[in-house]
Amino acid sequence: MNTRTKWNTKHKERIDQLQEPAPNPRLKNLAAYLKGGTALDLACGLGGNSLFLARMNYQVQATDISDVAINYLQEQASKYNLKIHPRVCDLTELKNLNWQNQSFHLVVITYYLDRKLFPLVKSIIKESGYFFMETFHQSPQIEDQGVSNQYKLQPKELLAEFSDWTVLFFEENDQKGRQTIFCQKR
Numbered sequence: 799m800n801t802r803t804k805w806n807t808k809h810k811e812r813i814d815q816l817q818e819p820a821p822n823p824r825l826k827n828l829a830a831y832l833k834g835g836t837a838l839d840l841a842c843g844l845g846g847n848s849l850f851l852a853r854m855n856y857q858v859q860a861t862d863i864s865d866v867a868i869n870y871l872q873e874q875a876s877k878y879n880l881k882i883h884p885r886v887c888d889l890t891e892l893k894n895l896n897w898q899n900q901s902f903h904l905v906v907i908t909y910y911l912d913r914k915l916f917p918l919v920k921s922i923i924k925e926s927g928y929f930f931m932e933t934f935h936q937s938p939q940i941e942d943q944g945v946s947n948q949y950k951l952q953p954k955e956l957l958a959e960f961s962d963w964t965v966l967f968f969e970e971n972d973q974k975g976r977q978t979i980f981c982q983k984r
């Protein structure tokens with residue numbers, strides 16, 4: 799089964815179960831920094847973060863490999879008249895990602911890890927713009943999260959990766975096995 803088919807199946811199941819996808823709680827807690835502008839939500843899934851950001855006055859570009867997720871988000875955006883532009887795209891195909899000529903006030907990635915995206919992300923965030931990321935890390939307290947190590951961060955990896963940015967929030971939660979960063983480009 800290829801990546802798109804696998805995620806389409808998961809998203810179909812979730813759509814049947816849920817009212818509306820919720821934003822990431824750590825992102826929501828950072829609302830005081832979220833002043834609006836342009837935002838990019840990479841691997842957006844059903845778009846809990848995109849819907850939240852659009853309501854915080856961002857014009858959001860949202861991308862995901864799953865057409866099921868993107869169609870769902872497009873329906874939600876139309877229903878609530880929100881400025882979200884969802885687009886199907888495979889983030890492993892870097893050469894096809896045409897954001898090189900654009901820049902964003904905020905880029906968000908939650909629960910998707912592809913280290914090859916970091917240089918692109920750093921280049922498309924405006925001066926003083928923000929980056930939020932949260933995903934699994936290799937926690938000493940969790941033996942099996944059902945996620946391959948390939949998709950887990952090393953301890954403090956995001957701090958090291960964004961060491962030349964101003965870090966406004968960083969958390970490594972070993973019990974939950976997640977690492978979160980919110981940082982600002984200098």
Ligand SMILES: C[S@@+](CC[C@H](N)C(=O)[O-])C[C@H]1O[C@@H](n2cnc3c(N)ncnc32)[C@H](O)[C@@H]1O
Pocket residue numbers: 801805806840841842843844845846861862863864867887888889890907908909910
């Ligand atoms: C764990 S979900 C996270 C979704 C969302 N960011 C969230 O936190 O709710 C991972 C997402 O990555 C997407 N994805 C997986 N591989 C991808 C790829 N190569 N390009 C773009 N999206 C991909 C999946 O469709 C799925 O929506």
